[in-house]
Amino acid sequence: KTRCVIRVAALREKRYCDGVLLAELSTVRDADLLEHALIDALGLADHTSRPPRAVLVEHLRERRTLLVIDGFEHLVDACAGLVTDLLRRAPGLQVLAAGRCPLRVDGERTYPLAPMSDGDAVELFTERARAVRPGWAPAADERVAVLELCHRLDGIPLALELAAGRLRALSVEQVLLRLDDRFRLLTGGRRGAPPRHQTLR
Structure with a gap:
Protein backbone atom coordinates (compact mmCIF):
# COMPACT_ATOMS: atom_id res chain seq x y z
CA LYS A 1 0.00 0.00 0.00
CA THR A 2 2.73 2.41 0.95
CA ARG A 3 4.62 2.03 -2.32
CA CYS A 4 1.45 2.36 -4.33
CA VAL A 5 0.26 5.50 -2.57
CA ILE A 6 3.69 7.14 -2.89
CA ARG A 7 3.70 6.34 -6.60
CA VAL A 8 0.20 7.79 -7.03
CA ALA A 9 1.22 10.92 -5.12
CA ALA A 10 4.29 11.36 -7.32
CA LEU A 11 2.16 11.05 -10.46
CA ARG A 12 -0.27 13.70 -9.19
CA GLU A 13 2.32 16.06 -7.73
CA LYS A 14 2.02 18.68 -10.48
CA ARG A 15 -1.64 19.25 -9.59
CA TYR A 16 -0.67 20.62 -6.18
CA CYS A 17 1.19 23.91 -6.46
CA ASP A 18 1.93 23.87 -2.73
CA GLY A 19 3.26 20.35 -2.77
CA VAL A 20 2.67 16.81 -1.64
CA LEU A 21 3.34 16.03 2.00
CA LEU A 22 3.77 12.59 3.55
CA ALA A 23 2.82 11.85 7.15
CA GLU A 24 3.85 8.39 8.40
CA LEU A 25 1.68 7.78 11.46
CA SER A 26 2.51 4.21 12.43
CA THR A 27 4.86 5.33 15.19
CA VAL A 28 2.37 7.76 16.74
CA ARG A 29 0.96 5.86 19.70
CA ASP A 30 -1.21 8.53 21.29
CA ALA A 31 -4.14 10.16 19.48
CA ASP A 32 -3.35 13.39 21.33
CA LEU A 33 -0.06 13.56 19.41
CA LEU A 34 -1.64 13.13 15.98
CA GLU A 35 -1.81 16.86 15.22
CA HIS A 36 1.79 17.32 16.36
CA ALA A 37 2.85 14.49 14.01
CA LEU A 38 1.20 16.30 11.10
CA ILE A 39 2.87 19.57 12.09
CA ASP A 40 6.22 17.75 12.02
CA ALA A 41 5.40 16.16 8.64
CA LEU A 42 4.59 19.60 7.25
CA GLY A 43 7.91 20.91 8.55
CA LEU A 44 6.23 23.64 10.57
CA ALA A 45 7.98 25.24 13.49
CA ASP A 46 5.41 26.88 15.72
CA HIS A 47 6.65 28.12 19.07
CA THR A 48 3.43 29.78 20.13
CA SER A 49 0.85 28.52 22.57
CA ARG A 50 -1.77 28.12 19.82
CA PRO A 51 -3.55 24.77 19.62
CA PRO A 52 -1.87 22.49 17.08
CA ARG A 53 -5.03 22.18 14.99
CA ALA A 54 -5.15 25.96 14.58
CA VAL A 55 -1.55 25.87 13.35
CA LEU A 56 -2.44 23.18 10.80
CA VAL A 57 -5.54 24.99 9.57
CA GLU A 58 -3.72 28.30 9.24
CA HIS A 59 -0.96 26.67 7.22
CA LEU A 60 -3.27 24.68 4.93
CA ARG A 61 -6.20 27.07 4.55
CA GLU A 62 -4.96 28.95 1.48
CA ARG A 63 -2.82 26.19 -0.03
CA ARG A 64 -3.43 23.58 -2.70
CA THR A 65 -1.80 20.56 -1.09
CA LEU A 66 -2.01 16.78 -1.18
CA LEU A 67 -1.52 15.27 2.26
CA VAL A 68 -0.58 11.60 2.16
CA ILE A 69 -1.18 9.74 5.41
CA ASP A 70 0.08 6.24 5.99
CA GLY A 71 -0.13 3.86 8.92
CA PHE A 72 -3.14 5.43 10.63
CA GLU A 73 -5.14 2.27 11.43
CA HIS A 74 -4.48 2.31 15.17
CA LEU A 75 -5.69 5.93 15.32
CA VAL A 76 -8.47 5.67 12.76
CA ASP A 77 -11.15 7.51 14.77
CA ALA A 78 -8.91 10.42 15.73
CA CYS A 79 -7.46 10.56 12.23
CA ALA A 80 -10.91 10.57 10.63
CA GLY A 81 -11.99 13.44 12.87
CA LEU A 82 -8.88 15.47 12.10
CA VAL A 83 -9.08 14.83 8.35
CA THR A 84 -12.77 15.79 8.30
CA ASP A 85 -12.04 19.07 10.07
CA LEU A 86 -9.02 19.91 7.91
CA LEU A 87 -10.90 19.20 4.68
CA ARG A 88 -13.78 21.40 5.81
CA ARG A 89 -11.53 24.29 6.78
CA ALA A 90 -8.89 24.04 4.04
CA PRO A 91 -10.70 23.79 0.68
CA GLY A 92 -7.50 23.33 -1.34
CA LEU A 93 -6.46 20.29 0.66
CA GLN A 94 -6.87 16.74 -0.57
CA VAL A 95 -5.95 13.66 1.44
CA LEU A 96 -4.66 10.34 0.17
CA ALA A 97 -4.79 7.75 2.94
CA ALA A 98 -3.07 4.38 2.72
CA GLY A 99 -4.41 1.96 5.26
CA ARG A 100 -5.90 -1.40 6.00
CA CYS A 101 -9.24 0.22 6.67
CA PRO A 102 -11.09 3.26 5.30
CA LEU A 103 -11.35 6.49 7.25
CA ARG A 104 -15.10 6.61 6.50
CA VAL A 105 -15.21 10.37 6.02
CA ASP A 106 -17.55 12.27 3.71
CA GLY A 107 -16.42 12.18 0.10
CA GLU A 108 -13.99 9.31 0.66
CA ARG A 109 -13.38 6.94 -2.23
CA THR A 110 -11.75 3.61 -1.55
CA TYR A 111 -9.55 1.70 -3.96
CA PRO A 112 -8.84 -1.83 -2.73
CA LEU A 113 -5.54 -3.13 -4.05
CA ALA A 114 -5.48 -6.46 -5.81
CA PRO A 115 -2.74 -8.96 -5.03
CA MET A 116 0.38 -8.74 -7.15
CA SER A 117 0.61 -10.67 -10.40
Whole structure:
Protein backbone atom coordinates (compact mmCIF):
# COMPACT_ATOMS: atom_id res chain seq x y z
CA LYS A 1 0.00 0.00 0.00
CA THR A 2 2.73 2.41 0.95
CA ARG A 3 4.62 2.03 -2.32
CA CYS A 4 1.45 2.36 -4.33
CA VAL A 5 0.26 5.50 -2.57
CA ILE A 6 3.69 7.14 -2.89
CA ARG A 7 3.70 6.34 -6.60
CA VAL A 8 0.20 7.79 -7.03
CA ALA A 9 1.22 10.92 -5.12
CA ALA A 10 4.29 11.36 -7.32
CA LEU A 11 2.16 11.05 -10.46
CA ARG A 12 -0.27 13.70 -9.19
CA GLU A 13 2.32 16.06 -7.73
CA LYS A 14 2.02 18.68 -10.48
CA ARG A 15 -1.64 19.25 -9.59
CA TYR A 16 -0.67 20.62 -6.18
CA CYS A 17 1.19 23.91 -6.46
CA ASP A 18 1.93 23.87 -2.73
CA GLY A 19 3.26 20.35 -2.77
CA VAL A 20 2.67 16.81 -1.64
CA LEU A 21 3.34 16.03 2.00
CA LEU A 22 3.77 12.59 3.55
CA ALA A 23 2.82 11.85 7.15
CA GLU A 24 3.85 8.39 8.40
CA LEU A 25 1.68 7.78 11.46
CA SER A 26 2.51 4.21 12.43
CA THR A 27 4.86 5.33 15.19
CA VAL A 28 2.37 7.76 16.74
CA ARG A 29 0.96 5.86 19.70
CA ASP A 30 -1.21 8.53 21.29
CA ALA A 31 -4.14 10.16 19.48
CA ASP A 32 -3.35 13.39 21.33
CA LEU A 33 -0.06 13.56 19.41
CA LEU A 34 -1.64 13.13 15.98
CA GLU A 35 -1.81 16.86 15.22
CA HIS A 36 1.79 17.32 16.36
CA ALA A 37 2.85 14.49 14.01
CA LEU A 38 1.20 16.30 11.10
CA ILE A 39 2.87 19.57 12.09
CA ASP A 40 6.22 17.75 12.02
CA ALA A 41 5.40 16.16 8.64
CA LEU A 42 4.59 19.60 7.25
CA GLY A 43 7.91 20.91 8.55
CA LEU A 44 6.23 23.64 10.57
CA ALA A 45 7.98 25.24 13.49
CA ASP A 46 5.41 26.88 15.72
CA HIS A 47 6.65 28.12 19.07
CA THR A 48 3.43 29.78 20.13
CA SER A 49 0.85 28.52 22.57
CA ARG A 50 -1.77 28.12 19.82
CA PRO A 51 -3.55 24.77 19.62
CA PRO A 52 -1.87 22.49 17.08
CA ARG A 53 -5.03 22.18 14.99
CA ALA A 54 -5.15 25.96 14.58
CA VAL A 55 -1.55 25.87 13.35
CA LEU A 56 -2.44 23.18 10.80
CA VAL A 57 -5.54 24.99 9.57
CA GLU A 58 -3.72 28.30 9.24
CA HIS A 59 -0.96 26.67 7.22
CA LEU A 60 -3.27 24.68 4.93
CA ARG A 61 -6.20 27.07 4.55
CA GLU A 62 -4.96 28.95 1.48
CA ARG A 63 -2.82 26.19 -0.03
CA ARG A 64 -3.43 23.58 -2.70
CA THR A 65 -1.80 20.56 -1.09
CA LEU A 66 -2.01 16.78 -1.18
CA LEU A 67 -1.52 15.27 2.26
CA VAL A 68 -0.58 11.60 2.16
CA ILE A 69 -1.18 9.74 5.41
CA ASP A 70 0.08 6.24 5.99
CA GLY A 71 -0.13 3.86 8.92
CA PHE A 72 -3.14 5.43 10.63
CA GLU A 73 -5.14 2.27 11.43
CA HIS A 74 -4.48 2.31 15.17
CA LEU A 75 -5.69 5.93 15.32
CA VAL A 76 -8.47 5.67 12.76
CA ASP A 77 -11.15 7.51 14.77
CA ALA A 78 -8.91 10.42 15.73
CA CYS A 79 -7.46 10.56 12.23
CA ALA A 80 -10.91 10.57 10.63
CA GLY A 81 -11.99 13.44 12.87
CA LEU A 82 -8.88 15.47 12.10
CA VAL A 83 -9.08 14.83 8.35
CA THR A 84 -12.77 15.79 8.30
CA ASP A 85 -12.04 19.07 10.07
CA LEU A 86 -9.02 19.91 7.91
CA LEU A 87 -10.90 19.20 4.68
CA ARG A 88 -13.78 21.40 5.81
CA ARG A 89 -11.53 24.29 6.78
CA ALA A 90 -8.89 24.04 4.04
CA PRO A 91 -10.70 23.79 0.68
CA GLY A 92 -7.50 23.33 -1.34
CA LEU A 93 -6.46 20.29 0.66
CA GLN A 94 -6.87 16.74 -0.57
CA VAL A 95 -5.95 13.66 1.44
CA LEU A 96 -4.66 10.34 0.17
CA ALA A 97 -4.79 7.75 2.94
CA ALA A 98 -3.07 4.38 2.72
CA GLY A 99 -4.41 1.96 5.26
CA ARG A 100 -5.90 -1.40 6.00
CA CYS A 101 -9.24 0.22 6.67
CA PRO A 102 -11.09 3.26 5.30
CA LEU A 103 -11.35 6.49 7.25
CA ARG A 104 -15.10 6.61 6.50
CA VAL A 105 -15.21 10.37 6.02
CA ASP A 106 -17.55 12.27 3.71
CA GLY A 107 -16.42 12.18 0.10
CA GLU A 108 -13.99 9.31 0.66
CA ARG A 109 -13.38 6.94 -2.23
CA THR A 110 -11.75 3.61 -1.55
CA TYR A 111 -9.55 1.70 -3.96
CA PRO A 112 -8.84 -1.83 -2.73
CA LEU A 113 -5.54 -3.13 -4.05
CA ALA A 114 -5.48 -6.46 -5.81
CA PRO A 115 -2.74 -8.96 -5.03
CA MET A 116 0.38 -8.74 -7.15
CA SER A 117 0.61 -10.67 -10.40
CA ASP A 118 2.70 -13.86 -10.38
CA GLY A 119 5.54 -12.16 -12.23
CA ASP A 120 5.59 -9.13 -9.93
CA ALA A 121 5.36 -11.34 -6.84
CA VAL A 122 8.30 -13.49 -7.94
CA GLU A 123 10.29 -10.36 -8.80
CA LEU A 124 9.61 -8.79 -5.38
CA PHE A 125 10.43 -12.02 -3.56
CA THR A 126 13.69 -12.36 -5.51
CA GLU A 127 14.63 -8.72 -4.88
CA ARG A 128 14.01 -9.06 -1.14
CA ALA A 129 15.81 -12.41 -1.00
CA ARG A 130 18.88 -10.75 -2.53
CA ALA A 131 18.82 -8.20 0.27
CA VAL A 132 19.51 -11.00 2.78
CA ARG A 133 21.50 -13.28 0.45
CA PRO A 134 23.35 -11.09 -2.07
CA GLY A 135 23.46 -12.56 -5.54
CA TRP A 136 20.71 -15.09 -4.80
CA ALA A 137 18.67 -16.28 -7.73
CA PRO A 138 16.31 -19.23 -7.69
CA ALA A 139 17.92 -22.32 -9.16
CA ALA A 140 15.92 -24.22 -11.76
CA ASP A 141 14.56 -26.61 -9.13
CA GLU A 142 13.61 -23.69 -6.82
CA ARG A 143 11.57 -21.72 -9.37
CA VAL A 144 8.50 -23.90 -8.91
CA ALA A 145 8.81 -23.55 -5.13
CA VAL A 146 9.14 -19.75 -5.39
CA LEU A 147 6.02 -19.56 -7.55
CA GLU A 148 4.13 -21.84 -5.13
CA LEU A 149 5.28 -19.68 -2.22
CA CYS A 150 4.00 -16.56 -3.97
CA HIS A 151 0.65 -18.26 -4.61
CA ARG A 152 0.33 -19.48 -1.03
CA LEU A 153 1.02 -15.96 0.22
CA ASP A 154 -1.66 -14.58 -2.13
CA GLY A 155 0.81 -12.17 -3.71
CA ILE A 156 0.70 -9.95 -0.60
CA PRO A 157 3.84 -7.77 -0.70
CA LEU A 158 4.44 -7.70 3.06
CA ALA A 159 4.09 -11.49 3.29
CA LEU A 160 6.53 -11.92 0.40
CA GLU A 161 9.06 -9.57 2.00
CA LEU A 162 8.86 -11.36 5.34
CA ALA A 163 9.16 -14.79 3.68
CA ALA A 164 12.19 -13.66 1.68
CA GLY A 165 13.81 -12.55 4.92
CA ARG A 166 13.66 -16.16 6.11
CA LEU A 167 16.14 -17.14 3.40
CA ARG A 168 18.88 -16.03 5.78
CA ALA A 169 18.55 -19.41 7.47
CA LEU A 170 16.14 -21.50 5.39
CA SER A 171 15.82 -22.72 1.83
CA VAL A 172 12.78 -21.76 -0.25
CA GLU A 173 11.43 -25.29 0.19
CA GLN A 174 11.81 -25.05 3.98
CA VAL A 175 9.96 -21.73 4.04
CA LEU A 176 7.22 -23.28 1.91
CA LEU A 177 6.90 -26.26 4.26
CA ARG A 178 6.57 -23.97 7.28
CA LEU A 179 3.81 -21.81 5.82
CA ASP A 180 1.12 -23.77 7.63
CA ASP A 181 2.08 -21.65 10.64
CA ARG A 182 2.59 -18.49 8.59
CA PHE A 183 1.77 -16.02 11.35
CA ARG A 184 4.63 -17.34 13.46
CA LEU A 185 6.97 -17.74 10.50
CA LEU A 186 6.33 -14.36 8.92
CA THR A 187 7.49 -12.02 11.65
CA GLY A 188 10.71 -10.17 12.28
CA GLY A 189 10.88 -7.70 9.40
CA ARG A 190 13.56 -5.04 9.06
CA ARG A 191 14.40 -3.36 12.38
CA GLY A 192 13.95 0.15 10.99
CA ALA A 193 10.57 -0.68 9.45
CA PRO A 194 7.37 0.48 11.13
CA PRO A 195 5.91 -2.21 13.42
CA ARG A 196 3.10 -2.94 10.96
CA HIS A 197 5.75 -3.91 8.38
CA GLN A 198 7.42 -6.42 10.68
CA THR A 199 4.66 -8.99 11.00
CA LEU A 200 1.42 -10.17 9.39
CA ARG A 201 -0.33 -10.37 12.77
